[in-house]
Amino acid sequence: MRKTCTLIAMAGLLAACGHQDNATQSQGDVSFESKLEQQLLDAKPGSVIDIPAGHYSLKRGLSLRTSGVTIRGAGMDKTVLSFKGQVVGPEGLLVNADDFTIENLAIEDTMGDALKINQGKNITIHGVRIEWTDGPKTTNGAYGLYPVKTQNVLVEDSVVIGASDAGIYVGQSNTIVVRRNRAEQNVAGVEIENSVNADVYDNTATKNTGGILVFNMPNLSQEGHSTRVFHNKVFANNTGNFARKGAAVASVPAGSGIVVNSNDKVEIFDNDIADNQTANVIISSYFSTNYYNTSGVAADYNPYPKAIYVYGNRLSGGGDSPDGLKLKTLKTAVFGLTGKFPDVVWDGYADPKQAVNGTPAPENRICIQDVNGVLDIDGPHGYKNPSTDTKPYQCTLPKLPPVTLSPEPKV
Amino acid sequence: MLLLLAALCVSACHRSMDAVAFHDDGYPPKLSDWHVVEARDGVLQLNEGVVPYELNTPLFTDYAHKLRTIWMPKGVAATYSATDTFDFPVGTIISKTFFYPLPKGEARNATDIARTYDTSRDFAGQGLNLAHVHLVETRLLVRRKEGWVAIPYVWNADQTEAVLARTGDVQALTLVGDDGTRENFNYVVPDQSQCASCHARDWTTRAIQPIGPKARHLNRDYRYADGDENELEHLVRVGYLSGAPAPADAPRNANWLDQHASLDARARAYLDINCGHCHNPKGAANTTGLTLDIATAEDRHIGICKPPTAAGQGTGDHLFDIVPGHPDDSIIPYRLGSAVPGTMMPELGRSTVHQEGLALIKAWIASLPGQCVVLH
Numbered sequence: 001m002r003k004t005c006t007l008i009a010m011a012g013l014l015a016a017c018g019h020q021d022n023a024t025q026s027q028g029d030v031s032f033e034s035k036l037e038q039q040l041l042d043a044k045p046g047s048v049i050d051i052p053a054g055h056y057s058l059k060r061g062l063s064l065r066t067s068g069v070t071i072r073g074a075g076m077d078k079t080v081l082s083f084k085g086q087v088v089g090p091e092g093l094l095v096n097a098d099d100f101t102i103e104n105l106a107i108e109d110t111m112g113d114a115l116k117i118n119q120g121k122n123i124t125i126h127g128v129r130i131e132w133t134d135g136p137k138t139t140n141g142a143y144g145l146y147p148v149k150t151q152n153v154l155v156e157d158s159v160v161i162g163a164s165d166a167g168i169y170v171g172q173s174n175t176i177v178v179r180r181n182r183a184e185q186n187v188a189g190v191e192i193e194n195s196v197n198a199d200v201y202d203n204t205a206t207k208n209t210g211g212i213l214v215f216n217m218p219n220l221s222q223e224g225h226s227t228r229v230f231h232n233k234v235f236a237n238n239t240g241n242f243a244r245k246g247a248a249v250a251s252v253p254a255g256s257g258i259v260v261n262s263n264d265k266v267e268i269f270d271n272d273i274a275d276n277q278t279a280n281v282i283i284s285s286y287f288s289t290n291y292y293n294t295s296g297v298a299a300d301y302n303p304y305p306k307a308i309y310v311y312g313n314r315l316s317g318g319g320d321s322p323d324g325l326k327l328k329t330l331k332t333a334v335f336g337l338t339g340k341f342p343d344v345v346w347d348g349y350a351d352p353k354q355a356v357n358g359t360p361a362p363e364n365r366i367c368i369q370d371v372n373g374v375l376d377i378d379g380p381h382g383y384k385n386p387s388t389d390t391k392p393y394q395c396t397l398p399k400l401p402p403v404t405l406s407p408e409p410k411v
Numbered sequence: 412m413l414l415l416l417a418a419l420c421v422s423a424c425h426r427s428m429d430a431v432a433f434h435d436d437g438y439p440p441k442l443s444d445w446h447v448v449e450a451r452d453g454v455l456q457l458n459e460g461v462v463p464y465e466l467n468t469p470l471f472t473d474y475a476h477k478l479r480t481i482w483m484p485k486g487v488a489a490t491y492s493a494t495d496t497f498d499f500p501v502g503t504i505i506s507k508t509f510f511y512p513l514p515k516g517e518a519r520n521a522t523d524i525a526r527t528y529d530t531s532r533d534f535a536g537q538g539l540n541l542a543h544v545h546l547v548e549t550r551l552l553v554r555r556k557e558g559w560v561a562i563p564y565v566w567n568a569d570q571t572e573a574v575l576a577r578t579g580d581v582q583a584l585t586l587v588g589d590d591g592t593r594e595n596f597n598y599v600v601p602d603q604s605q606c607a608s609c610h611a612r613d614w615t616t617r618a619i620q621p622i623g624p625k626a627r628h629l630n631r632d633y634r635y636a637d638g639d640e641n642e643l644e645h646l647v648r649v650g651y652l653s654g655a656p657a658p659a660d661a662p663r664n665a666n667w668l669d670q671h672a673s674l675d676a677r678a679r680a681y682l683d684i685n686c687g688h689c690h691n692p693k694g695a696a697n698t699t700g701l702t703l704d705i706a707t708a709e710d711r712h713i714g715i716c717k718p719p720t721a722a723g724q725g726t727g728d729h730l731f732d733i734v735p736g737h738p739d740d741s742i743i744p745y746r747l748g749s750a751v752p753g754t755m756m757p758e759l760g761r762s763t764v765h766q767e768g769l770a771l772i773k774a775w776i777a778s779l780p781g782q783c784v785v786l787h
Contacts, residue, residue, distance in 0.1 A: 037578040037602050059581070061752070063604040065617060087581060088599050088759070089752025096607075096614055096695070112723065112753025118695060119614045141753055142723025148698045149614075165723050172698060217720060219700030219711065246719055246726030246742065289718075292786045296716030296731055380787070 024085075029057040037062065043069045051105060053078035060088040061110075067098040067120075073105025076129035076159065084109040084133075091116045092141075095123075101410070103127050109134075113143040114163075121151040124409040125158055132162030136185045138242045140164040144186065148172055149221065154409045156180050164242060165249055166191035167208070170198065172221050177403055178203060187243040188213045188252065189234075192263075194224040199403040204233045210249065210256035211237040211276065216263045217248055218286065218301035225264040225307075228400050234258055235274040241323070251289040253278040253323035262286045264306040264364075267400050268313065275317035278327060279341050279375075283308055283366055285349035288379055304351040306360070309397040311369040315343045330383050334375065342373025342388065349379055359392065368393035427451075428458050431482050433502050435555055442549050442564040442573035447482055447506050448538070450571050455508065455539035455546065458482070462649060463537055463635075464642050466628040468667040468680040471765040473598055474526045474586055475509040475547065478539055479623060482506075483651050489624070491643075491654035493662060494706070496612075496620045503554040505621050510544045514587040519545070521568065526586035526594070528668070537636050541570055547582065548600045549573050552610070552621050559619045561606035577603045586763065596750075596762045608759055613693040622688050626655070627705060630663040664705065667771060678775030679705055681768055682713075685757060701732055714743055716783035722746075725754045735781040738773035747772060 025033070033056070039049045045068030053074035058081055064071075071093075073079025083092050090112035093102075099122045106129035107114045114130040117123050130144035144160035147153050148171040155178045160167030167186035170176050176198035182205075183189030189205030191213040192198045198214075205211035211234035214227045234257045243250040252259060255277030260266050261284045273280040286292050286303035319341030322331050331341055346366065354360055368374055368390070376387040429446045443449050446458050457463060461482045469477060483489070487500035499505075511524030512532055524545050532543045539546070546566040553560050564573035565580050579602035586594040601608070610619035623629070629642040643661055646652035655661065664683060665676035672680075682690075687704030689696040699720040702712050711717045714732030719725070719742055727745035734740040746756035747769045755761070 034578050037604075041577055041603050060579070060599075060602070061605075063602075063608065065604055065607055065611075086752055087597055087762075090755075090758040094608070096611070096617060110753070111751065112758075118698060139724060142721065142725075148721070165721070169721075171721070217718070219717060220720065221697065221700075244722075244724050244726045245728040246730045247722060248718070248720075250726075287787055290785055290787075291718040291730060293716050293731075293783045294786065295781060295783055296711045296718060298711070382787075 025057050025059060032056050033058050033060065040064045045069070045099070048072060051079045051081075055080045055082060057082050057084065058092075059083075059086055061086070061091045061094060061112075063091075063094040063096070064100070065096050067100070069097065069099075070101040070103070071105070072101075072103050075104050076106050076127050079105040080108060081105065082108045083111065086111045094118065095120060098122055100124070101126070105129075106131065108132070110141045112141045113146050114141055115145050116143065117147040117150055119149045120147075122407060122409075123147050123150050123153045125155045126409075127157045129159040130161070130163070130167070131159070132164075134162070136162055136164075136239055136242050138164055138244060142166075142247070143169045145169070146171070151175055152405055152407070153177070154405055158182075159184075161185050163187065164244070165247055166213070169193065170195055175403060175405060177405055183208060183211075185239055187241060187247075188249045189237065191215060191249070192224065192227050193217060193248075194220045194222055196222065196224055196226055197403050198227040200227065200229045201231045206233070206235050206237060207239050208237045209239050209241045209243075209254050210252040210259050211235075211273075212257075213249070213252065213259045213261065214263045214266050215248060215259075215261045216286075216302075218297040218303075223264070223302070226400055227263065227265070228267045228269075228402070229258060230268070230270045232271045234271055234276070234280075236276065238275075238277045246291075248289065248291075251291070253282075253327060255279070255318070255321065255323050256282050257318065258282070259284065260305050260308055261289070262303045262305055265400060266305070266308050267397075268308075268310045271313045273313055273315050273318070273343075277318060277321040278323050279343070279345040280315050280318040281310055281313075281344045281371070282346075283344065284347040285379075287349050288347045302351070304349060304354075305366065306351070306354070306364040307397055308366045309399075310344065310367070310371065311396075313370060315371060319343070319345075326383065327377075330377060330386060334386050334388070342375050343371035344368055344374040346374060346376050347379040348376045362395070363397070365395050365397070366393055367395040367397050369396075428456065431458050431460060431504065433484065433504060434553070438562055438575055438577060440575045442551075445504060445551065447480065447504055447551070448478070448508060448549065450541060450546070453541045454535045455541060457537050461506075462646065462651065463633065464624075464629060464646075465631065465633055466623050466684065467631050467664040468628070468677075468684050470622070470684050471761060471768055472509060473596060473761050473763045474765075475511060475598075476530060476533055476544070478508040478510065480506045481624065481646070481651060488651055488653040489646075491626065491652055491656075493626055495625060496622070497624050497626075497652065499554050499621070499624070501554055501556050505552040505624070506549055508539070508546060508549040510539060510546045511584075512544055515589070517587070522583060522585045523587050524584055526588045546570050546573070547598060548576070548580070550606070552619075559610070559621070561603055561610060561619060563600055563603060563606065565600055576600055579603075579605065594763060599759075599762060601759060605759055608695065609688045609757075611695070612688055612691065614695050614697070615693065622684070627662040627664040628684065630658050630661045631666070667768070674775050674778055678771055681771055685768070689757070715779065715781065723753065725749075725756065727754075731783050733776055733779065734783055735779035736777060738776040741776050744769060744773050744776065
């Protein structure tokens, strides 16, 4: 498929991989595209670019480099920028600017990321729909809503469907609110990566491979910590993982509800989490991604999740059909053929350097309450001695303060 | 004989070309409004004081040939830097004309151009012989008081004038190889904002800068009208550059095609010019932890055993940017070998695969020692 796709693209037929693509630009589309590009070039601080209702076919990625600009459509189902058959990428819209607002429109079928905001402060994404309209496919673009290296970020009332990596991905950013969004049929529904101070609440994540992820990857500009995941609905995230191997999220087993990987100070509470067939909650380290090697990973990278606090969630179902032979075998070995994993699965990697008498210092512990059980799968020893003892997690941690956006978004 | 005639014409026509016009505001609608390079009498001519230059290893742009020039007002000069783009004075105009030789033995048509490294038929004196080349676009970088501004111009079908194209252009062209092989592709003229995707070397300040005019790229000879000379020395001699050391004391990137240079030097020069404008500690790709500029240490920073950060489909199912000794298991050559937006690297500036560049990077990775041992 990959070869075919390259050949087709090289032949200049402009076909998206695997699409029976007949998206052609009408004269209206061509003049729309050119006008919109011109508006983005001419924008001044304070400019509002209004895009009226309509379905517009674009062939070239857009970009904006002026601060203080608002892009506004007539509604996420009314103003549609379709990039089916895109010739020039990589994104749908790339923004390198501060004080940016985008609202009430849709971006569909980009070859790469849909909306990337690279370096900027005071970013508001409101009522935006990102969708790959053929459903989950490896050839879909990687990220839907993708603020990276941003400060003071709000992503709300938006919808992302079909991203081959993360639907809503906030990376290497600080002071973040992600609320009231719906993420469906992405590999990762919502992912907070290497970010500091994030509140993720009132979102619905379903039919993804993993619902809501809080990750720390190595070699990046900052380590993440302090994320609160609360009052979300995270159910039936059982779509087979369709990310390319090598991507961080390719390591996420299908059937994952909320996943913490290598991140610190994560508080998970008051969520409805159900029917995620590997486990409703997974706590894991970078070791479990199978990418950890000493040549390619910074020496000061800490792969262990620390200070993770899970409490007061409403959990049901799930754990009944874990992804992958190893986990399936483990489930049968520990819980029998008809048994199921408990609400929480931990991969068992603990920082040996930080242990005091064999247990982590109190402020670094994994504390878990109000669940039907915890399984330590003993990753460090190849799943040899899994444990269902819940005593190690009977503790509490100080609660994290709410995130306050400042300045407050004007939407 | 032809060359001689053309050369005579060049010197004759100089006198009839108006002086270079620096516009400190706005976007003049025609390239000729600047009087830097102009199509006259079958030649794309360089005006008086417009100095051509080349890079040791250039950026790949769909096999396009490039004519690069610098012009500066009288009495000012750029300040030399050993590592960064020279600090050019207000008033500087840098031009880069993208063109292709016409396929040998083919009459000119709207789409067919040659895929060749042979530049021997391109020139008429210091200018370009329009009987042999097809001009696509000329991009200007203009140093105004508020900073550099990128202004793209696209050549008309008659090859008489290039017109302002702030929103860029897409042209369906066909590369014709020496052996007659044909490859259709979309030549993409970037829009003005996309210019900054490469030229904004620092995404926090967002200021754009020329990429080529750095010591390590210009430290080479050029065939000027009055003979061969090192470009740094020439720029100093004509008063365009101050503070430069002797060429022997200035850094120099390898020519990626120079079989006498080491594989490492050629590969690093190639990565530097093709990737380093984004993949540097302050650039657009500093979100990835992968740096590919010439200063990067040859370890995880340049991708050895480094897991990708946000490659998406660009991983090609590979786990690391570079697996030493194993180019076909490495992400970097996979992305260089793709022409699909969202997968390919660089992200902009090409629609075809640079087969020879890809082969170089693969050979280099194949030569690297070590292995990526995964920890559990």
